[in-house]
Amino acid sequence: MFTDLLIILACSLLVIALFRRLRLPAVLGYLCVGLLVGPSALNWISNSQDLPHLAELGVVFLLFSLGLEFSLPRMLALRRTVFGLGSLQVLTCGAALSGLLYLYGLSFGSAALLGLGLALSSTAIVGKELNSLGEVFSSHGQNAIGVLLFQDLVAVLLLSVVPLLADGSGEQAWYWSLPLILGKTVLLFCGLLLASRWLLPRLFREVAEAHSPELFVMLALVIVLLTAWLTHLLGLSMALGAFLAGMLLGESHYRHQIEADIRPFRDILLGLFFVSVGMLIDLRLFTEHGGLILLATACLLGIKGLLVAALVRLRGESGETAWRSGLALAQAGEFFFALVAVMSQQKLLDADTSRLLLAAAFCSMALTPLLLRLAPHLAVRLRQVQGQPSSLEDIASHGAELSGHVVICGYGRVGQSIGRFLQREQLSFIALDDDPVRVEEASAGGDSVHYGDSRRPELLVAVGIARAHLLVVAVDKTDVALHIVQQARQHCRDLPILVRTRDDSRLAELQAAGATEVVPEVLESSLMLASHALVMLGVAEQRVQEHMNQVRGSRYRLLHGFYHGAQANLLDARGQPRLLLHAVNLPTGAHACGRNLGDLQLESLGVEVQALRRDGEELGLGASAQLQEGDAVLISGPLQAVEACESRLLGGS
Structure with missing residues (x-):
């Protein structure tokens, strides 16, 4: 078992890293690992009896995490989806697929x-992908979760029916089960x-007051495993019990900490589950x-x-919700693999048919992450077609009436x-945005907003x-903002351009492209807090404003870098090194002692x-x-620098 785990984890490390670079879902990577190390390919893994049980815990932890996201009122609101849509889905899909298998030549009982x-x-796949895409609370996400919960109940029933069908008798008929x-x-x-x-809040309060991360993690793991074990004793799905426990704990103050603590265990065990499926x-x-x-x-x-x-x-739900729920x-x-x-084993299915069905089921599972990832892009394109976005002529006719106005590229929050x-101030403006739903909502509210990609020069014209008197670039992607500034500057050399960015990591590029002013959100919020603090401490407002102007004039040099903590992420959202702030104290005999700052370069x-x-x-x-000797030199830059x-x-090196 130890050797098998070592091989699986080592192969997963390499394959998942490759899939991340290719921007492919990690689920596909784990399935490929199972194919490679399984008996049909490299045959590196023996038929271990412990691996499936260990892998099943991954699904248990996943359902517990999903349960944490659902409150009890939300779950009660989903009862129509769970028992209404869930029962209809199982019956209609089951009847259609059973009929197809019966026509293929299987017996009526086996086909059913x-x-x-x-x-x-x-x-496992749907829950993980909806979670990673942030679509658990979307309409199609809640439809999927509700139906999956009902399916867990049906799965337990089907496993209890198999022995009855095999020998024609049993302790209980299905209508009693x-x-x-x-x-x-x-x-x-x-x-x-x-x-x-009554019990769990007191336990978590005691553990939280102990300020021991180990105890908190241990309690979270015990709760997950205990609820799964109790469900198993009752003859139900372990995943169903874990979901119910997570849902009830989701209303506590500790749910975010619990979710963060069990995430590493969940992801690794869930990876083992997908590897076992691939094998x-x-x-x-x-x-x-x-x-x-x-x-x-x-x-x-x-x-x-x-x-x-x-x-x-x-x-009565929308067409987009319908087809995305279907996907x-x-x-x-x-469960089909277990069935x-x-x-x-009960001699109800021959080996060739079972292998073909398992291969088709595997392919459908392997394609699902890709389909779910492509669905948002397809939805956007369909909305664009259905929403009939503004034509170039319509935009030009509205823009022709304006002069001395403001052009806003990106009509999000900012x-x-x-x-x-x-x-x-009764100043006229016209805005462009590439989200058709946002454009429709804003237009209904009376704002002058049109659908379009602000990077297109003909739209800017x-x-x-x-x-225009001013161009405001308020998009949230710096690459897009840079492209808009370049296009705008080619048409208007003297137009003032105000650009909003997240930070100042590409401030120089934007200014070189022609941006008149670049406002980094994070740094400006720091300046605002600092200015309020100084005013509240009695510093004259004029002096505070001078400080702010000086910082802005020096391109926020004073705010570059930060003292990193033990758990700080040294990479930004683009994977680039963050600017760190570090103090170097010069001891006796240091190379810099006695030297000028300029000579050190x-x-x-x-x-x-x-x-x-x-x-x-x-x-x-x-x-x-x-x-x-004894001087402190405060420097900022990437970690390596x-x-x-x-x-x-x-x-001196």
Whole structure:
């Protein structure tokens, strides 16, 4: 078992790193690892009995995390989705797929079981992708989660029916099993509800007061595993119990800390689950029956996707919610692999058919992350077509009426705030934005906003930048802002351009492209707080304003860098090194002692000297400033440059 885990983790490390660079979902990477190390390819992994049980814990932790995001009122509001849409989805998809399998030549009982098994979807894949895409609370996300919860109940029932079908008898018929399962679920829910109201808050309060991260993590793990174990004892799905426990804990003050603590365990164990799924597939089938597998995969995705979309549409929801719900639930689920294994053991399914069905189910699961990732882009394009975005002629006709106006590129939070102040002063403006829903909402509110990509030069001409008094670039992507500034400057050399950015990492580029003023949000908020603090301390407002103007005039040099903590992320959102602030104290015998600041050429290393302090007082930063023992040199720059500078100051290297 230890060797198998080592091989899986080592291969996953390499493959997931590659998939991250290719911007492919990590789920596909884990599935590929399972294919590679499994018995049909490299055969590096033995048939370990412990791996599937360990991998199943990944699904348990995932459902617990999803439960933390749902409050009890939200869950009660989903009851129509869980039992209404969920039951209709299982029945309609199960009937259609069962009929198809019966026509393929399977017996009626086997076809019915397999059809219902294929009607169930992958909780692990759908839950993980919706979570990573931030779509859990979207309309289609809640449809998917609600249906998946009902499917967990159906999965338990189907596994109990298999032995009855195998020998024709059993301790209980299915019509007794179903109410028993529902009763156990209600009993479990009530027990967890009482525990979440009276016991767990006291436990977490005691642990939180101890200020011990180890105890907090341990308690979170115990809760997840304990609820899964209790559910298993009741004969229910462990994942269902974990979801209920997470949902009830989601109303506590500790849910964010719990979610952060269990995330590493969840992601690693969930990765093992996808690896174990990939190991079940025989690669030789794709060479022998590739066409049949592709046809079966297409039929599965098409039938389930269309039926789910039709059911959601009949409920009165929008067309986009319908087809995105269909995409989310179109694949086969991990339960189908367990069902096929049980049916094979009971001699209800021959080996060739089971392998073909498993391969088709695997392909549908492998395609799902890609389909879910492409869905938002497809949705945007469909909205553009349905919304009939403003034509160039319409924009030009509106822009022709304006002169001395303001052009706003990007009508998000910042753009709208600027627009409101302009309206207060009765200053005319025209805005461009590439979100059709936002444009529709803003237009309905009476704002002069048009759909379009602000990087297109013909659109900038159409909104009349040649007659405008000011161009405000309020988009949230610096690359897009840079392109807009370049295009605008080519048409209007004297037009003032105000650019909003997140920070000042590309301030020089924007100014070189022609931006008149660049306002970094993070640094400006720091300036505002500092100015308020100084005024509240009694510093004259005129002196405070002089300080602010000086900082802005020096391109925010005073604010460059920060003292990093033990857990600081040294990379920004683009993966580039952050600017750090670091103080180098010169001991006796340091290379810099007795030398002038200019002679050391520290700027050539990629750092900025922010301050030179001696005995608590700041000295001038001129090139002739001579360094002495005990001086503190405050420098800012990327980590590598800071380390090189410190090395030169202390050792001369």
